[in-house]
Amino acid sequence: MVFRNLTIPHELIKNSIPLPNHQQARWISSLKVVWKKDTRLDEAIEQDKRYNLCARVTKEVLNEPGQVIPLRYLEKRRERLRLNFKAKSFVEMNPSLFEIYHDRIKPKSDLVPFVRPAPRLRAFLEEEERIYEENEPLIVAKLCKLLMMAKDKVISADKLVHVKRDFGFPNDFLVRLVKKYPNYFRLTGLVGEDGKSYLELVDWNPDFAKSAIEMRAEEETLRTGVRVRPNFDVKLPSGFFLKKEMREWTRDWLERDYISPYEDVSRLDQASKEMEKRTVGVFHELLSLSLLKRVPVPILGKFCDEFRFSNAFSSVFTRHSGIFYLSLKGGIKTAVLREAYRDEELIDRDPLLAVKEKFLRLLEEGWQERKDRLKVQREQVEKDREILLAAKQQQEPEERLCD
Numbered sequence: 001m002v003f004r005n006l007t008i009p010h011e012l013i014k015n016s017i018p019l020p021n022h023q024q025a026r027w028i029s030s031l032k033v034v035w036k037k038d039t040r041l042d043e044a045i046e047q048d049k050r051y052n053l054c055a056r057v058t059k060e061v062l063n064e065p066g067q068v069i070p071l072r073y074l075e076k077r078r079e080r081l082r083l084n085f086k087a088k089s090f091v092e093m094n095p096s097l098f099e100i101y102h103d104r105i106k107p108k109s110d111l112v113p114f115v116r117p118a119p120r121l122r123a124f125l126e127e128e129e130r131i132y133e134e135n136e137p138l139i140v141a142k143l144c145k146l147l148m149m150a151k152d153k154v155i156s157a158d159k160l161v162h163v164k165r166d167f168g169f170p171n172d173f174l175v176r177l178v179k180k181y182p183n184y185f186r187l188t189g190l191v192g193e194d195g196k197s198y199l200e201l202v203d204w205n206p207d208f209a210k211s212a213i214e215m216r217a218e219e220e221t222l223r224t225g226v227r228v229r230p231n232f233d234v235k236l237p238s239g240f241f242l243k244k245e246m247r248e249w250t251r252d253w254l255e256r257d258y259i260s261p262y263e264d265v266s267r268l269d270q271a272s273k274e275m276e277k278r279t280v281g282v283f284h285e286l287l288s289l290s291l292l293k294r295v296p297v298p299i300l301g302k303f304c305d306e307f308r309f310s311n312a313f314s315s316v317f318t319r320h321s322g323i324f325y326l327s328l329k330g331g332i333k334t335a336v337l338r339e340a341y342r343d344e345e346l347i348d349r350d351p352l353l354a355v356k357e358k359f360l361r362l363l364e365e366g367w368q369e370r371k372d373r374l375k376v377q378r379e380q381v382e383k384d385r386e387i388l389l390a391a392k393q394q395q396e397p398e399e400r401l402c403d
Contacts, residue, residue, distance in 0.1 A: 035318050035321075035326065036237070036239070036240050036321070037328075038237050038325050038327070040237075040341070040343040040344045041325050041327060041336050041338075041341060041344065042327050042329045043344040044294075044336075044341060044344040044345075044346070045294070045327055045329045045330065045334060045336075046329055046330075047344070048292075049330065050363075051356070051359070051360060051363070053081075053082065053083065054094060054097065054359075054363055055165075055359070056081050056082070057074075057081055057083065057090060057097075058097060058121070060074070060077065060081060061074070061098065061115055061116075061117065062117065062125075067116065067117055068103075068114050068115065068116040069114065069115050070105060070112055070113070070114055070115075071087060071088060071091070071100065071112070071113040071114060071115050072112065072113075074087040074115055075087040075088070087115075088100075088113075091115055092370070093366075093367070093370060094363065094366050094367075095118065095366045095369055095370055096118060096120045096121065096362050096363065096365050096366030096369070097117070097118055097120075097121050097362070097363070097366060098115050098116065098117060098118055098121070099115075099116060099117075099118045100113050100114065100115060101113070101114055101116060102114065120362060120365070120366075121362065124358060124359060124362050127358055128170075128355050128358070128359075129170075131352070131354050131355050131358075132170045132352075132355075135351050135352055136177075138351060138352065139168070139169060139170070139173065139177070139352070140177060140181060140184065141208055142167055142168075142169075142289050143160075143169070143173070143177060143184075143185070143199075144184055144201065144205060144208045145208050145262075145285070145289060146160070146167075146286075146289070147185075147199065147200070147201035148201060148204065148208060148209060148262050149261045149262060149282055149285065149286075149306075149307060150201075150303075150306040150307060151266070151305075151306060151307070151308055152306075153200060153201040153204075154198050154199070154200050154201070154306075155198065155199055155303070155306050156196055156197075156198055156199075156306075157174060157187065157196070157197040157198060157199050158196060158197070159302050159303065159306075160174070160199060161174065162299070162302065163295075163299055163302075165291075166290050166291060166292075166295050166296075166299060167289060167290055167291060168290075168291040168350060168352035168353070168355070174187065174199065178199070182202065183202060183203055184201065184202055184203055184205070185199055185200070185201070185202060186199070186200045186202050187199055187200075188200060208262075209260070209262040210260075210262075211230075211260055211261055211262065211281065211284070211285045211288075212284065212285060212288035213230045213231070213232065213258065213281070213284065213285075214230045214258075214260060216230075217229065217230040217231075229258070230258040230260075231254060231258055232254065232258075232280065232284065232320075232322075232323050233323070233339045234250070234254065234320075234322035234323060235322055235338055235339065236321065236322045237325075240321065250322070253273065253276070253277065256273065256274070256277055257277075258277065258281065259274060259277050259278040259281055260281065261278065261281045261282040261284075261285045263278070265278050265308070270308070270310060275308075276316075279308075279309065279310075279313070279316060280316060280320055280323065282307050282309075283300070283316060283317075283324070283335065284323065284337065286300065286307075287324075287335060287336070287337040287340070288337065288340075288348075291350050291352060291353060291356070292346065292350075292353075293336065293337040293340035293341070293346060293348060294327075294334050294335060294336040294337065294340075295334070295335055296332055296333065296334050296335075297314050297317070297326070297332075297333035297334065297335055298332070298333070300313070300335060301313065301314070314326070314333065314335075317335050322338070323337075323338060323339075324336060324337065324338060325338055
């Protein structure tokens with residue numbers, strides 16, 4: 001059987017022909033899976049390129065004292081912001097985000113152009129705050145889940161701040177949540193000797209200790225009345241084929257019991273098949289908790305110690321290509337959860353995506369406004385040219401005819 005655009009049900013695995021012992025014992029690391037490009041999922045990442053650029057520049061300005069910055073200072077940061085054109089051009093292209101005004105850097109210096117948030121951006125920031133407040137229980141649950149999967153229930157505060165955009169956390173989530181939920185979180189610098197701050201889980205909530213796969217199995221059990229065993233949804237894109245030995249290994253691997261990412265696995269050997277299944281479960285859960293059901297691989301790599309990932313953890317995404325897709329778009333590896341997408345469209349939408357959607361609408365308003373303004377300017381230039389041409393024709397003397 002070839003796995004092509006198919007979900008592999010438990011019944012199919014259960015009724016399949018048993019594998020010889022020497023094949024069952026074969027390690028996954030010895031089986032090779034050829035990477036195949038998925039243009040639809042790559043397109044989903046490509047669509048966010050302009051959004052990500054605008055978000056980076058916006059964050060840069062908002063993090064400045066008073067949320068203003070001299071235009072020439074912003075110009076000097078173009079390389080770090082990956083801005084391929086002049087900062088002034090970017091500001092003019094996004095009238096809904098910023099406006100330029102003139103002020104002095106020092107009391108007696110000359111006036112220079114400054115960049116500050118436009119009124120519409122400030123209105124968006126207020127709306128963003130409202131969305132975060134409405135979804136605070138979801139944010140708390142996500143943060144608890146991240147800590148509950150960590151081996152010591154502790155994660156570096158710096159690492160959490162670095163991934164806040166990927167999981168939809170507000171900028172001040174540590175200050176806000178640690179103070180408001182002391183029953184769940186404690187911020188301390190005593191855990192390590194490196195002087196860094198760490199976020200600890202204070203209390204284990206069993207309601208949070210259910211993965212997306214386990215909750216899906218429970219929902220199917222309630223809906224059908226038949227007990228459904230938690231397992232991965234394996235779907236391969238059209239035209240993708242697995243070699244026979246890899247198909248056999250996949251059947252054997254899927255038949256093994258699902259290991260929850262919230263289960264204590266300190267007893268498991270790092271190279272065991274059980275640990276492989278647990279690792280895949282952790283990655284599945286991390287991507288399920290993420291805002292867009294995809295996370296850059298370097299970001300995931302920051303948590304190797306906390307989640308007990310091996311140094312070669314990224315090979316999991318190609319070995320289990322029916323669960324994940326490893327995109328190379330934009331020169332960076334991105335792990336994508338296949339089941340969350342239909343072609344390039346995200347199916348399972350996080351409520352916190354409302355922030356991104358409103359920001360996109362704000363950007364599109366500005367782009368359309370600039371487009372309309374340029375159209376009016378072009379029409380005016382054409383009209384002025386026609387008037388000038390007509391006036392020139394009237395001033396020319398009539399041609400004299402000579403005998």
